[in-house]
Structures are given as C-alpha cells and as structure tokens.
Amino acid sequence: MGRFRAPRLPNRWRITGWIVASVLLVTFLVGILAAVQVEDRFTAQIDEQIRSQAAGMRAAFDVIDREDLEQLARDVPAIGSRIDGLTVIDPSGDVLSVPSGPMDDPDPPLDTSARAVGQLRSRAGAPFDVRSADGSVAYRAMSAQLPDGGLLVVTRSLAERDEAVNAVVRVLAFTGVIAAILISVVVAVVTSLVTHPLDAMIDTAEAISEGDLTSRVPTAGVEDVTRLATALNQMLDRIEQAFADREASEGALRRFVSDASHELRTPLAAVLGYAELHQSGMAGDQAAVDRGIDRIRSEGERMRLIVDELLTLARLDEGRPMERAPVDLGELVRQAVGDARTVAPQRSVTIDVPDEPVTVSGDAMSLRQAVDNLLANARNHTPAEAPVHVSVHRGGGRALIRVRDSGPGLEPEAAARAFDRFYRADSSRSRPGGSGLGLAIVAAIAESHQGSATVDSSPGEGATFTLDLPVG
Known part of the structure; x- marks a missing residue:
C-alpha cells in the first residue's frame, strides 16, 4: 500500500508564503529591536530625572525637619512634580509616603515591609525597577541614605514608557501586516507570471511521459520563461519528429522486408518447382528438361539481381x-x-x-x-x-x-x-x-x-x- 502524500501546493503559493513569512519575521525582529531601543531611551531619561530628584530631595533634608516634611506632605499632594513619588523611611521604621499620579487616583505605595526596606537599602545609589506593594504598578526608583540613618526613595511610574513601547509595537505590527498583505498580492501576481508557464511545462512533461508527444508549452509570460518555453517546444518538435521518423523507418523496414521476401519468394518458388519437376522425372523429353534448366538459370539470375540491389541499397543507407x-x-x-x-x-x-x-x-x-x-x-x-x-x-x-x-x-x-x-x-x-x-x-x-x-x-x-x- 502506497504511502499517503499530501497535495503539493502550486509553486506561486509556496513562493508567496516564503516571502510573506520572511517579511513578517523581519518585521518581528525589527519590532523587538525598536521596542528595546525605545525602552532603553525612556529608561535613560527617567534615570537621569529621578537621580536629579533624589539628589535634590536629599539635600533638602539638611534644612527641612520631619515635622515640616509631614506638614508639606499634607498640604501638597506631590513634591517637585506630580509624576514623581516620594517615600521616606526613618530609622525607627515609620514611613512617610507622597504618591505619584493624579490627586484623585494616586499610584499605589511601595512595599515598606522590613524585608523590602532591606532590599531598597541594598540598592541605594543606582536606579532600579520595583513594583508597588500590590504589584499593579511598575516603578523606576532611586534610593538614597539619609544622614540620620533613614532612607529616601524617589519613584516614577513606568506606565508612560510601557505605553510608548506598546505604541511602537502596535505601529510595527500594523505596518508589518499591511506590508505582508501588499507584498503577498504583488508576489502572487508576479510569481503567477513566472510560475504559470513552469506549471504548464510540468503538465506538458507529464503528458509527454504518458505518450502524448503533441503537447506543447504556452510561450506567454516573462522574457526568460518565454525563451525557455520556446526552446523546450523546439526540442519537443525535434523529439516528435524523431519518433515519427523512427516509426516511419520501422514501417518502411517492415514493408521492405516483406516486399523483399515476396520478391525473392517468387523466383525461389519457380526454381524449386522446376527442380522438383526434373527430380521426379516428369519433365518429359530433353527439350522440356532444357526449358526447365533455362528457367532455373533465369530465376536464379533474377534472385542474384535482387540480392545485388539490396546490398547496394544497404551500403547507401549506411552512409559509407x-x-x-x-x-x-x-x-x-x-x-x-x-x-x-x-x-x-x-x-x-x-x-x-x-x-x-x-x-x-x-x-x-x-x-x-x-x-x-x-x-x-x-x-x-x-x-x-x-x-x-x-x-x-x-x-x-x-x-x-x-x-x-x-x-x-x-x-x-x-x-x-x-x-x-x-x-x-x-x-x-x-x-x-x-x-x-x-x-x-x-x-x-x-x-x-x-x-x-x-x-x-x-x-x-x-x-x-x-x-x-x-x-x-
């Protein structure tokens, strides 16, 4: 039992599929590269701003005591900028938090558990990513040690950065899909011009393999394929003519052998007839015997002439x-x-x-x-x-x-x-x-x-x- 083979897609669809897949792959790789670049650019800008904000706030603590800071936190919903959040943890573990975000919907606070504070202290001096206590918001943070042993943490939400990255990804995805559709249409049209004659050549070859030597390839299409189709048709014309010549030659040979056999059979039959007549004693008188011998000689000469002419034709046919x-x-x-x-x-x-x-x-x-x-x-x-x-x-x-x-x-x-x-x-x-x-x-x-x-x-x-x- 033969092994099942899935239907073979036409050449133009396979070519189109490969090209579209290649376009989508390139678009995907470009999207990843662009997203990484945008994310790094935004992150660098945020790092520079929160680093400056943390340095300014740490300097401010030299002239602002805790009571003034608490009063300021009650009167002003954000310090310096509404996009930045501020968390101050004193040595005793008390937390003063001024959240970022709008007044009516501030961003959630950081996790200020003892374990989390320990991690914040260990990462002081360089920007880092951290999530809110409930895990719903990602921040870019900068922590700094205060002179009294407390900890200052300036945070900024990464929502704007993530939105910019997502926007780039959406634009590239949309562009990639549109490009893939346009390219698939163009490639399908172009490849159909190229592969249609090739498919016709395959059909013609299959027809010829089944014995139809009259099949020919259409010569419409692009120049190179047209030249190939024309050359193939010329080759098929010669092949068909060669088969026709061979069949004609074989037919002529069969007729030649048949005619030669017939031509030789007639004088040979006469020779055998006269020989049998003479051998049986039915020839009669000497005159009848002489006539029989003369006929044998005449028919023998006729056979010699036929054989000589056959040999002459054979020599000429060989093209010597x-x-x-x-x-x-x-x-x-x-x-x-x-x-x-x-x-x-x-x-x-x-x-x-x-x-x-x-x-x-x-x-x-x-x-x-x-x-x-x-x-x-x-x-x-x-x-x-x-x-x-x-x-x-x-x-x-x-x-x-x-x-x-x-x-x-x-x-x-x-x-x-x-x-x-x-x-x-x-x-x-x-x-x-x-x-x-x-x-x-x-x-x-x-x-x-x-x-x-x-x-x-x-x-x-x-x-x-x-x-x-x-x-x-």
Whole structure:
C-alpha cells in the first residue's frame, strides 16, 4: 500500500508564503529591536530625572525637619512634580509616603515591609525597577541614605514608557501586516507570471511521459520563461519528429522486408518447382528438361539481381563514404546511352550534351549506375518503339541529367511513390524483369551526393526523370 502524500501546493503559493513569512519575521525582529531601543531611551531619561530628584530631595533634608516634611506632605499632594513619588523611611521604621499620579487616583505605595526596606537599602545609589506593594504598578526608583540613618526613595511610574513601547509595537505590527498583505498580492501576481508557464511545462512533461508527444508549452509570460518555453517546444518538435521518423523507418523496414521476401519468394518458388519437376522425372523429353534448366538459370539470375540491389541499397543507407573524384557527366551519359543502344538497338535513344564538361564531385561508378537504372526503367516500362531522350544541363550551381520517355506516363499517386522500394506502378508500366529497386537506388545515390531525384509525369504524356546534383 502506497504511502499517503499530501497535495503539493502550486509553486506561486509556496513562493508567496516564503516571502510573506520572511517579511513578517523581519518585521518581528525589527519590532523587538525598536521596542528595546525605545525602552532603553525612556529608561535613560527617567534615570537621569529621578537621580536629579533624589539628589535634590536629599539635600533638602539638611534644612527641612520631619515635622515640616509631614506638614508639606499634607498640604501638597506631590513634591517637585506630580509624576514623581516620594517615600521616606526613618530609622525607627515609620514611613512617610507622597504618591505619584493624579490627586484623585494616586499610584499605589511601595512595599515598606522590613524585608523590602532591606532590599531598597541594598540598592541605594543606582536606579532600579520595583513594583508597588500590590504589584499593579511598575516603578523606576532611586534610593538614597539619609544622614540620620533613614532612607529616601524617589519613584516614577513606568506606565508612560510601557505605553510608548506598546505604541511602537502596535505601529510595527500594523505596518508589518499591511506590508505582508501588499507584498503577498504583488508576489502572487508576479510569481503567477513566472510560475504559470513552469506549471504548464510540468503538465506538458507529464503528458509527454504518458505518450502524448503533441503537447506543447504556452510561450506567454516573462522574457526568460518565454525563451525557455520556446526552446523546450523546439526540442519537443525535434523529439516528435524523431519518433515519427523512427516509426516511419520501422514501417518502411517492415514493408521492405516483406516486399523483399515476396520478391525473392517468387523466383525461389519457380526454381524449386522446376527442380522438383526434373527430380521426379516428369519433365518429359530433353527439350522440356532444357526449358526447365533455362528457367532455373533465369530465376536464379533474377534472385542474384535482387540480392545485388539490396546490398547496394544497404551500403547507401549506411552512409559509407564514397570515393570522391571529378566526374564529367556529359561523358558519363554518352557512355551510358551507347550501352543502352546496344542493349535495345530497335529503340530510338537521343542525347543532348553540351560540348564543355559538366563536372561534379562524386563516385563515377555510382553515378553511372544511377543513369543506367533510369535508362533501364524507360526500357522496361515503355513500349519498344517509344523513343527516349537524355539531356545534361548546367545552371545555378547545379547539374541536371534528364531522361524523358514517351510511354504511357504515371498517375499522380504512382509518381509520388515512384522512388519507393519495391513499388510498381499499374500494369500499363509494368513489365517482367524489374526488381522494383532501380529507382530507389537512383534516389539513394542522388542523396549520397547531396542531390535529389524527381519525376514529372502525367498519364498519356510520358515521364521525365531528373537527377539533380551540385556542381563542383
């Protein structure tokens, strides 16, 4: 049983989440730093003020006795400033307290128990934090020893400082939330422009992995992603074309093997048939035996021709480097036409070759075979009295050999497949003796010389086969 996996968030939401989290973290750290700075600044100001207040009050006790201080405490709700509180503890433990804060709601007094007073004495001379007796208010305090052994404590509430710190924290928190919202919107929009094509690429890759080679990536988006999508689409085009070529090649190979088997099976069956007839003694007289032997020889020769042409095609398909040398196509065509006239003296074969050489770089034997195959094609698939015209032309950096016959011509479908291996046109152009590989060899030889072989034909108007080669 497979392990459960939580759904994967889209890339843009994960990027947005990380950025927003980073903004909030930075805001939090800045808030802590700002709060500490504000708190330290306020604390330093309070320390300076209560230190001055404590020094002044201690000096005042040199000229003010206790009775005057008690009277002053009854008449004035605060000494020096309403924001400061004053606590005097005499040596006997009596406490005189003048609280800070408003008259109608003064701040609570300090804890003046023996233990608390001992702590206040021990911290004399430097400001420190202390809480009220009920713990509800925090003070910043400064204690000082009096000449008579008593203790003077000046306090100031830290409510103002804490309020300032809280205000800073609230402002930063509000600013951080607003910034996070704005940034999340901006980042979501920007990342959608970037990640949408990436998500499309992922979908395309998944579709291709499932066998859909026609899937393509949208090219809309930011420039870099668009360039990546375009490059990916070009790669997918080549991959699709490669698979299509492979399928076509495999299909052609299957047809080739099937056609080759069929072509070889026919003469082989004839050879076996005549051999069995002779072996069984049913051949009859010597003339019948001679006819059987002649047929065996003829079919054997036909199989040899097919095998030779198959080997020629295999060699051309492998792309083996050919011998390259200057070849005069005019002289090559003259020789080929001379041989063709010898083979079929009753047929009119005319020639049009320029006086100056038409030279190409190639393999002379292969090019001669191509011309011979074109002439043999005209001889095998046109009536014996149909004339053939062969010409050589040069122009635009190309050399053209044309073989034009006056036969029945080709249907468009047959013309489109004329150079396919083992393809035969309809019966009007079919005669025994051909292997169905001659024109395929012509096309392969032309391609091996960076050229091409084409046919131009219409029914009833003959056919013109052209061998197009680069000059040089």
